[in-house]
Amino acid sequence: MLVAIVSITLLAAALGLLLGYASIRFRVEGDPIVDQIDALLPQTQCGQCGFPGCRPYAEAIASGEAEINRCPPGGEATIRALADLLGREPVPLDEARGTTPEEPLVAFIDEKYCIGCTLCIQACPVDAIIGAAKQMHTVIRDDCTGCNLCPPACPVDCIDMVPLPRTLDDWVWDEPEAPLLPEPPV
Amino acid sequence: MRLGRFHGGLHLDDHKAESTGEPIRTLPPGRLFVLPLHQHIGHDAEPLVRVGDHVGKGRPVAQPHGDISAAIHAPTSGTVVAIEDRPVPHPSGLPARCIVIEADGDDRWADGLPAPVADASALSAPELLALIRDAGIVGLGGAAFPTAAKLRTDKNSIDTLVVNGAECEPWISCDDMLMREQADGIVSGIGVVQRLLQPRQTLIGIEDNKPQAIDAMRRAVALAGLDDTEVVVIPTLYPSGGERQLIKILTDKEVPSGGLPLQIGIVCQNVGTLFAIHEAVVEGKPLIERIVTVTGDGVRQPRNLRVRIGTPVSEVVAAAGGYAPGVAELLVGGPMMGIALASDEPPIVKASNCILASTPAMLRRHDARPCIRCGECVSVCPARLLPQQLYWYARARDYDKAEDYHLFDCIECGCCDHVCPSHIPLVQYYRHAKGEIRQLRHEKEKADRARIRHQLREERLAREKAERAAKLAAKKAALEKKKAAKAGGDDPKKAAIQAALERAKARKAELAKQRSTTGEKNETP
Numbered sequence: 001m002l003v004a005i006v007s008i009t010l011l012a013a014a015l016g017l018l019l020g021y022a023s024i025r026f027r028v029e030g031d032p033i034v035d036q037i038d039a040l041l042p043q044t045q046c047g048q049c050g051f052p053g054c055r056p057y058a059e060a061i062a063s064g065e066a067e068i069n070r071c072p073p074g075g076e077a078t079i080r081a082l083a084d085l086l087g088r089e090p091v092p093l094d095e096a097r098g099t100t101p102e103e104p105l106v107a108f109i110d111e112k113y114c115i116g117c118t119l120c121i122q123a124c125p126v127d128a129i130i131g132a133a134k135q136m137h138t139v140i141r142d143d144c145t146g147c148n149l150c151p152p153a154c155p156v157d158c159i160d161m162v163p164l165p166r167t168l169d170d171w172v173w174d175e176p177e178a179p180l181l182p183e184p185p186v
Numbered sequence: 187m188r189l190g191r192f193h194g195g196l197h198l199d200d201h202k203a204e205s206t207g208e209p210i211r212t213l214p215p216g217r218l219f220v221l222p223l224h225q226h227i228g229h230d231a232e233p234l235v236r237v238g239d240h241v242g243k244g245r246p247v248a249q250p251h252g253d254i255s256a257a258i259h260a261p262t263s264g265t266v267v268a269i270e271d272r273p274v275p276h277p278s279g280l281p282a283r284c285i286v287i288e289a290d291g292d293d294r295w296a297d298g299l300p301a302p303v304a305d306a307s308a309l310s311a312p313e314l315l316a317l318i319r320d321a322g323i324v325g326l327g328g329a330a331f332p333t334a335a336k337l338r339t340d341k342n343s344i345d346t347l348v349v350n351g352a353e354c355e356p357w358i359s360c361d362d363m364l365m366r367e368q369a370d371g372i373v374s375g376i377g378v379v380q381r382l383l384q385p386r387q388t389l390i391g392i393e394d395n396k397p398q399a400i401d402a403m404r405r406a407v408a409l410a411g412l413d414d415t416e417v418v419v420i421p422t423l424y425p426s427g428g429e430r431q432l433i434k435i436l437t438d439k440e441v442p443s444g445g446l447p448l449q450i451g452i453v454c455q456n457v458g459t460l461f462a463i464h465e466a467v468v469e470g471k472p473l474i475e476r477i478v479t480v481t482g483d484g485v486r487q488p489r490n491l492r493v494r495i496g497t498p499v500s501e502v503v504a505a506a507g508g509y510a511p512g513v514a515e516l517l518v519g520g521p522m523m524g525i526a527l528a529s530d531e532p533p534i535v536k537a538s539n540c541i542l543a544s545t546p547a548m549l550r551r552h553d554a555r556p557c558i559r560c561g562e563c564v565s566v567c568p569a570r571l572l573p574q575q576l577y578w579y580a581r582a583r584d585y586d587k588a589e590d591y592h593l594f595d596c597i598e599c600g601c602c603d604h605v606c607p608s609h610i611p612l613v614q615y616y617r618h619a620k621g622e623i624r625q626l627r628h629e630k631e632k633a634d635r636a637r638i639r640h641q642l643r644e645e646r647l648a649r650e651k652a653e654r655a656a657k658l659a660a661k662k663a664a665l666e667k668k669k670a671a672k673a674g675g676d677d678p679k680k681a682a683i684q685a686a687l688e689r690a691k692a693r694k695a696e697l698a699k700q701r702s703t704t705g706e707k708n709e710t711p
Contacts, residue, residue, distance in 0.1 A: 042629075043636035053640060126639040145636045168224060170628070171278040172621030176554065176611040178581075 228254030242296025375460030484543025
């Protein structure tokens with residue numbers, strides 16, 4: 001009887017120490033699930049989800065505070081990827097948050113009308129607008145995420161969201177039309 | 187010599203005789219030339235001329251931008267009339283930036299071009315490479331990879347130079363005709379490349395349906411007395427002209443998946459490219475013309491033409507007797523891998539080896555039916571892939587799975603398309619999937635960049651806020667100190683004023699005293 005109690009107690013103490021050590025030694029910094037969610041979001045930083053950027057939205061999803069359907073720029077594909085990651089059912093996009101643009105848009109500043117007020121520079125979440133006070137501003141096209149935050153900031157309404165021109169570099173072959181008869185699943 | 191064999195492949199009707207009946211004819215320069223800045227793999231070339239400039243024949247009009255890029259030269263003397271978007275031979279039908287030259291009719295060479303070199307062996311490797319790069323030479327077999335970049339390798343790392351004279355695709359005969367008529371030039375080009383790479387052996391692979399070319403090349407090799415250089419006759423089998431397939435046949439070695447022939451000590455060059463190297467080094471001529479096969483049952487007189495780069499396709503077709511009645515489709519390249527042109531307006535570019543005009547009789551178009559899993563495609567795939575699996579995954583947009591099944595090893599040869607009893611356009615599915623995957627990768631990169639930029643901005647804003655707060659705090663502290671000093675009573679300013687006042691008072695008193703004493707003196711003389 002005594003032997004059993006002592007041996008179990010010793011065992012429990014040893015394993016407890018081991019677990020305690022492991023929790024210090026192998027501690028995971030930050031929340032890995034937030035990183036994984038953040039990696040699936042389009043990083044537009046547009047705030048249409050109601051959070052100030054993609055990372056805060058990822059944190060809200062991870063904590064169960066927000067649904068996975070609040071990202072219009074990501075659209076269907078992002079919802080599906082998030083559902084996949086989190087083991088949930090995909091839900092349709094929350095249309096109240098906005099609609100998915102059909103093609104990627106970028107901001108374009110009509111330099112004729114720009115007064116150099118720097119308001120759009122302050123609005124840009126990714127610092128993709130260059131310029132200075134009373135100097136003309138312009139958008140770095142490759143870095144613009146198309147978040148649509150700068151047009152409302154412009155006092156002279158000289159910023160438009162325009163579709164990116166298709167070039168030979170980013171052109172993709174069309175998918176052929178589907179065969180005439182339905183096919184069995186794989 | 188024991189030949190290797192690649193998996194699968196097809197025996198096709200070669201249809202070479204249609205265009206090999208007559209010798210190569212030189213097409214005289216036309217009036218307008220359109221030179222796309224992107225006619226090679228890699229970066230666009232950068233224009234060196236402006237609208238209104240007069241250029242001589244052979245003068246560079248665009249320079250390479252970066253290592254993987256190629257120069258472009260004026261195909262004739264004339265005036266630059268525009269640098270603008272024009273239709274180019276590309277499956278998208280999208281226009282792209284082009285330099286447009288209007289010929290002045292003189293066709294006069296520009297001044298200051300490199301002088302012909304009688305003895306190429308007198309030049310060093312860097313000098314030869316510079317000549318090849320300056321001449322704007324790219325792979326003329328169809329891929330248009332900048333040749334100088336391909337030849338810039340470590341000496342002694344190359345075991346075999348493979349010369350591609352296979353020309354396996356039906357209807358095309360430009361390499362065949364070039365070997366028949368210019369074998370000496372090709373062999374001279376081989377000599378230049380041998381000097382650059384110092385390979386242990388050189389193997390010239392030619393399919394056995396080109397006996398005249400084989401004879402001509404054998405004679406030229408013997409005449410030039412090149413060491414360790416052999417013309418190897420290979421069986422006619424599509425796609426033995428593919429770089430990987432030809433290497434497998436000639437050396438029985440396999441290029442690793444996703445790798446380059448260079449990794450196994452092999453460099454492969456097309457015969458047309460080697461002839462261009464000969465012209466650039468020995469004759470001092472930049473790449474401004476190439477041989478183009480104009481054929482198919484949609485042209486009246488199929489033939490091979492020596493065409494200046496930039497000549498519109500319509501002029502080339504006209505030189506082959508014009509369209510036959512009922513022509514329905516125009517391809518650049520052969521029937522297996524060629525791309526359809528929306529019109530005959532685009533120009534001949536460096537990669538254009540063939541213009542194939544077809545009538546509906548030749549096209550045999552069918553509607554696609556469901557896949558019946560017969561496995562024909564698997565048995566013919568020269569890359570040993572599973573085309574039907576790739577098709578499922580491409581259609582289901584399961585791109586991870588498609589990549590697991592080595593989608594990017596597909597050489598788009600079209601063998602699977604050709605044998606599919608359901609006429610499924612398999613290659614187009616693969617092309618679409620490849621494009622989508624590249625696009626997704628690009629978007630991912632962009633998203634990652636946006637994440638970093640956003641993070642940096644947040645950090646910057648936080649830092650600026652902290653700095654502002656610190657500044658404010660410092661100001662406040664200074665003010666506080668002042669106030670405290672005032673409250674203590676010994677304000678230095680007030681004290682100074684007080685002191686000054688007292689000084690003034692004392693001085694006044696002094697003056698009054700003085701005045702009273704002197705006044706007394708005056709009053710009482």
